[in-house]
Amino acid sequence: MPGVCVQKIIVAGASAAGLSAARELRRRGFTGALTLVDREEGRPYRRPEVSKGVLQGLLSREDVGVPWPDDLDLFHRDATEIDSLDTHARELTVSTASGSERLPFDGLVVATGATARPSPFPVARGVHTLRTFADSRRMQAELAIARRVVIVGGGFIGLEVAAVCHALGTPAIVVEAAAAPLASVLGKELSAHMVRLHTDRGVRIDAEATVAEVHAGPDGAVRAVTLAGGTTLQTDLLLVAIGSRPEVGWLADTGLDVVQGVRCDHTLAVEGLQNVVAAGDVAAWTNPRYDRRMRVEHWTNAVDQGMYAARRLLGVHDEAGFSSAPYFWSDQFGMRLQSVGSTLDHDEAVVVEQDGDRMLVVYGRQGTVQAVAGIATGAAVIRLRPLVEAGVDMDTARARAGELLLPRR
Ligand SMILES: Cc1cc2nc3c(=O)[nH]c(=O)nc-3n(C[C@H](O)[C@H](O)[C@H](O)COP(=O)(O)OP(=O)(O)OC[C@H]3O[C@@H](n4cnc5c(N)ncnc54)[C@H](O)[C@@H]3O)c2cc1C
Numbered sequence: 001m002p003g004v005c006v007q008k009i010i011v012a013g014a015s016a017a018g019l020s021a022a023r024e025l026r027r028r029g030f031t032g033a034l035t036l037v038d039r040e041e042g043r044p045y046r047r048p049e050v051s052k053g054v055l056q057g058l059l060s061r062e063d064v065g066v067p068w069p070d071d072l073d074l075f076h077r078d079a080t081e082i083d084s085l086d087t088h089a090r091e092l093t094v095s096t097a098s099g100s101e102r103l104p105f106d107g108l109v110v111a112t113g114a115t116a117r118p119s120p121f122p123v124a125r126g127v128h129t130l131r132t133f134a135d136s137r138r139m140q141a142e143l144a145i146a147r148r149v150v151i152v153g154g155g156f157i158g159l160e161v162a163a164v165c166h167a168l169g170t171p172a173i174v175v176e177a178a179a180a181p182l183a184s185v186l187g188k189e190l191s192a193h194m195v196r197l198h199t200d201r202g203v204r205i206d207a208e209a210t211v212a213e214v215h216a217g218p219d220g221a222v223r224a225v226t227l228a229g230g231t232t233l234q235t236d237l238l239l240v241a242i243g244s245r246p247e248v249g250w251l252a253d254t255g256l257d258v259v260q261g262v263r264c265d266h267t268l269a270v271e272g273l274q275n276v277v278a279a280g281d282v283a284a285w286t287n288p289r290y291d292r293r294m295r296v297e298h299w300t301n302a303v304d305q306g307m308y309a310a311r312r313l314l315g316v317h318d319e320a321g322f323s324s325a326p327y328f329w330s331d332q333f334g335m336r337l338q339s340v341g342s343t344l345d346h347d348e349a350v351v352v353e354q355d356g357d358r359m360l361v362v363y364g365r366q367g368t369v370q371a372v373a374g375i376a377t378g379a380a381v382i383r384l385r386p387l388v389e390a391g392v393d394m395d396t397a398r399a400r401a402g403e404l405l406l407p408r409r
Contacts, residue, residue, distance in 0.1 A: 006107035006275055006313055007032035010092060012082050013111035013247070014038035015047060016299050017280025019066060020306025021109045022074055028314050034074040035103065037094060040132065041079045043068055048299055050136040051160040052331050056167055057140055061133060082112070082250045087273060092250075107313045110262050110270060110278035111306065112247040114297060119240040121214040126222035127238045130157055139239070146170055146236040150225055152211055153241035154181030156330045159194065161239055162203045163332040173204040173233055175211060175225070186339065186361075186373050187349045193359045193375070197333060206231075214238065244297060246282045260284045261295040266321030268309045277312050279305035288323040290342065298328035325371075325388050327381075333357075338381035341371030341388040348394060352401040353377065360405060362397050369397035380404040 011018045045064040053059035116129035128139045154176030165172035183191035217223040248258035257263040261284030270276040280302035284295040311317040325341040346363035353360040360374035372384045
């Protein structure tokens, strides 16, 4: 993929990854035509606030707007659906309220992210999924008058929404299929701690539970759910937060491998196409750090991948590939949960700190640090990130973690 003669670039998807790619293209001196296409209306926004400040009614659309430099000099095609990609003609077919058209390109950034897994239940009224600002606003209006809420899925979004319900004084029950919410991501120690933080505040978490049936009232709106064990939970609002799937419908006829996201090599180049790269939630790339294919759904990863993908398109990238120890955060009850690295396959979890709401855990494998995660631990996780990236031994990581927490004692 030579990249250097690219003159007309389209960025498909104008969110964290897409905007980041556009900015990096300009920063790196790309002077050709740059078009950013997205089905959503208006400027990009901080999607993580959809399940936090926006849902709680604390943040407006303007508040969550992502800074957009005036000198980007791009054509922003918002409210524009990308219908398909013609890989031979190198054109996108897009449609707007006024019709459809074809947009030719010689470089393409695939940054269409992901979408919430749809609700599998037949009842629609009062049943929500959360991905966009509009989803959040719709749910917020109903949340304001709901007397009780059931949340299906105890992942980050489900638990953040439970925390928002708590802040609004609305009782919430989380129904989670796994034995311990978030345990696959955070390990069992921090998972148990998170459950405690919720239950201490009155959020009920029903683990190892699945929904067998959703019941509607005479008005067609959700009224109750029955769990597989027979328990019935009354509710005025049901949030279905059961994960997401990559937004690849527009690539269906390309013959590309999009089953687990858009398949890329270690440099985010889409396999089988010239001058086409992918970034963010949609990209399934081989992470050189772990030597395995991954799709990461975190904001910072999308921003970083957007920048790398732009450099890849211009041929000024690091040829070793996009290597990353993924970082994410989640805000619950006014506290920040953060994690860096991968807890997958860890054989050691050291709880460095557990003090009230605070907890910091260092995870290792065969004596080498793999990940660090903590809640209400200030900048400790961020400051430990270089150690995770360097793969230092567990003793060094644990000692440094202890030092970082000392001033707070
Ligand atoms: C509710 C919620 C809370 C989150 N909280 C956190 C958090 O606290 N911390 C964290 O690290 N991460 C969080 N995330 C994840 C983070 O927001 C994502 O990782 C990030 O937004 C990914 O950016 P992206 O640009 O890859 O994709 P997206 O943000 O999904 O953007 C893709 C864009 O492509 C557009 N698009 C898709 N298909 C088409 C099409 N066919 N035509 C036109 N446009 C299209 C979409 O409209 C969208 O604007 C959260 C996500 C959600 C949904």
